[in-house]
Amino acid sequence: MKNRSFSDFVRRYKEAAFALVMLVLFSLVIYFTKDIRLLVINTTVTARFWPTVCGIAGCILSGILFVQSVIEGVTLARREESGEIEKPELGERFFEGDRFRSLATLLLTFLYIAGLKTFGFLLMTVLYLFCVFIMLAEKENRKVWKLLLIDVVFTILVYLLFRYVFKMILPLGTIW
Amino acid sequence: MSQLIASFPQIFTDPLCYVLILVGCTVGIIFGCIPGLTAGIAIALSLPLTLKLPIIPSFTLLLSLYIGGISGGLISAILIKIPGTPASVATTFEGGPMADRGEAWRALSVSIIFSFIGTLFGIAVLCFMTPILGRFALSLGMHDYFAVALFSLTLVSALCDKSLIKGLIACGIGLVLACVGSAPIDGYTRFTFGIHSLDAGFSEVPALVGLFAMTELLNGAKRSEAGKKLASFRRHGIGITGREFVSQLPNAFVSGTIGTFIGILPGIGASVCNLMAYGVSKKLSRYPEKYGTGIIDGLVASETSNNACIGGTMVPLLTLGIPGDTVTAILLGAFTINGLNPGPLFYQENIKLIYIIFAIMLVASVVTFLIQFVGIRGFTQLLRVPKYMLLPMVLVLCIVGSFGANNRIFDVWTLLFWGVLGFVLTKFDIPLTPIIMGYILGPITEKYLRRGLMMSRNNFMDFFNHRVAAIFLILTVLLVTVTFVTQVVALVKSSKKKKDA
Known part of the structure; x- marks a missing residue:
């Protein structure tokens, strides 16, 4: 109540x-x-x-x-x-709801950017994309190996395209 | 005209120019459609390549990148509701809802056609009116620039249907955020709180991309949204009927004129003209209430104006040697590298080269049009990727683009900050576009207001002594009054209705 x-x-x-x-x-x-x-x-x-x-x-x-x-x-x-209009239904609980997923995505993005300076673009992008894919995908789509493969291929393609074709600088980490 | 026709063999007889136009337009489209990467970055990256090229091939590459880069922004604006460049923000308003309805094909077709028409319009104006427009641009002063910027700011009212107050607050947020960094004229820092990375303010591209892309990602994280593929699409031939095309021509003409005019004014550019053309189109429309629901009128206004702006920005560059935006500043650098100094005498002394430049622009716009039209099927394949994969991947590209602007992590933090800001504000139904309007127009308005007042010894009434300034100030007052009266009338009508009910 x-x-x-x-x-x-x-x-x-x-x-x-x-x-x-x-x-x-x-x-x-x-x-x-x-x-x-x-x-x-x-x-x-x-x-x-x-x-x-x-x-x-x-x-x-x-x-x-x-x-x-x-x-x-x-x-x-x-x-x-006064009952003139009806009250809307209560929303879902925080940890089951959309707000939690949005906040978790935000937190992962924060960690991704924070980690770029230390771990570099390649490693952090692979980790970030994998975590976000797993979190946002519905249970029936959570095929770990498939998602990991898409993640790694995409990251390497982006790296090669921007680093070697467009000659752009990507964030380099102090460790890797 | 004969000089223009005589210039084409110069391009068509050199096989290198064929390759450079094709590569330039394709790379430009790729940079344009990836949020965070702009035509400016593409041109800056390829400038070292042009050092080894003769002058005509080097301008072939740079201008193809420019035209491809501005046109490419429409692809992501329509398919994922994230503008690829600041020039295509208004394209998202109609393109997004159309893609949601399964009309991505039609939205892309219409945008590509009117992008092409806009570029042609700008080039036509450039070909036939450059000397006159150059003299006109030279006659404009600080007072006039201020009045145009202020008028553009009042068009915010056209972008906030639900609540004018919320739209104006959003615009205020943009204006305040634009104050962060060095003040115009005296250069002292404001609101940086000791953070030196903020001394030059927030970078425009990461801010814009964060506001739209990050907000889209966080909203897309919803259970109901993440599993979805983007709406499937239906093919509609070329996407527009002959009758629709003819009915859109007046809209395209007005938008093209706005784009060319704004392009002529140094420092304002395509980021503003698409929003301004959208606002004017909505104000002039017989059905303004339909704007934002996915109608082609808004797409026509946005895409015609931002491409017509390309021709406009070349006017002060070629006639006065004044670059209107980042891209033309780099083009000015390319002229200088080749031992040429654009300015008042440049036009008379290098008339052949100028017409070759016009010819290059014409060919590049045709090639961009063809590449985009042929590529529609490929672009729409994006709609088959589920959102839970597409949005994080796009965000990674945004981060690459934001980092690439200045090669510093701070710009990536800027993207996150603006993204969180956008996400929070959407929870309170605050529209995001007025923030961008305020953010882009704030510094321009302040700079010209301060300069104008200094020249007029603090006498604001002196602004009315300048013809163009007076016209735009009167238009501003009229627009504000009409908007206010319309809102009051609507409020009175709705309260009457409620009472009757």
Whole structure:
């Protein structure tokens, strides 16, 4: 029950929360403009001018979105509680759901990029692609050897094409 | 015209030119369709090769790469909804939904045809109006560039149907992120927080690719999406009927004009003109509500304009010696290597060479068209690869491209940062395109605003004393007013409807 009311609250007011975060971020932009050094001082349009204009405009727009989202959230809550409209079904649990798969893909991509400097393009690409293939493929498609073969062939082809045909530099690792 | 015709034998009598056009167009298309790799990178990589070539073959290679590179961006924009180059962002808006409906073949055909028409339009303008346009480009000043950039920014409103406020916030995010790095004019760093890799700001290509490709990968990780193959496709002959083709000609003409005009203005280029042409096409359309659902009008606008821009960017290069973008800057380098200095006298003194360049561009655009048209069957094979394989593979190519821009890992981190930003923002229904608009146009707008105000001694009203600036500022005010009134009327109507219900 507690879970349900929390998820309802998040659903109704997530846009308001986003607007609030943007309001804070745009305010920070205005605050940090004071750190910008000024070379041209005999004009009103200095290096601080444009970020300040963007920050102020952003704050105003975020404020409007916040008020609009709160009003919409309150209206939605009233209509749902009175039974005028039905509440949507609860989503799936985190570790079984899409959010987990997206976050795991993101984490793997982070590790891939972090490892490029140490382990180099070839090794990290083979590892990364294999892990992502396995994670995203449905059970019936998880044929390890087939996926590994596609992964290795693709990585070597990309390496040969860019390194030796297009003469581009690819990330080199300190170990390999 | 006779000079142009007389230039063709110069290309056709040299077998090396045949090979270079074919190689240049093919490699250009490959670089264009791989997100992160651009025509600029392809030309920069092949510049050392041209040192050993005579002038005509070297320009044959460079211009074929340029034309192939700009046209190639449409392939990934349509098939995987990731623009291959910044010039084809708007192509994703209609190409993506069409591919989802199984109309990838039609989307590719229409885009390829109008890409070709756009290139021809740009070259035609270049052939017949270069001296006039050169004088016009020279007459434009800081005030005019600012007004054009500001007008382009207001077209953001055309790209955010669901919520204007959210679209404007997204544009604000792009504008703020563009402030990171050196400020224009005085060069002091802003918002770098001591990170020296940020001194030059975020690189444009990794930022754009991250925003679209990384977001697509993270969204594609959903259980319902990952197992899918991309939509299967149906063949539709050449993809467009005669009646449709004729009905799209006014749209193509307006978009081609926008592309050529934006191309003439140094520093703005194809990244902006495709979005601007899309926005204008939508505003002028009788059915703007259909834009974004997969109609050919948007494809025509985007692809005609970005290819027409090629002709436009050559105008200031050939007549004034001013490069409009990275690619033309490298081409300027190629002229210099061959002992030529483009500028006001260049056009009169090297008229033969100039017409050979036009002829090379014409032949390269025909070859690009043929390669793409023949290759449609091959491109659409991409749709047979399941998403769980395709998206990570594309991301690896994006990483190669991002790294290749400056050979530093920081640009790969940039890709990840922008990707996460895009993913988070899509969760709150924030449109991503206005971010790119703000990011590309922000520095241009700021630079010309500051320069203009310095020249006018801080008097903003002086902007209205410049003819082109005044026209675009008035258009900007009109566009903002019309958009605001339309939104208010729509709001009042919907609340009335709700009350009645």
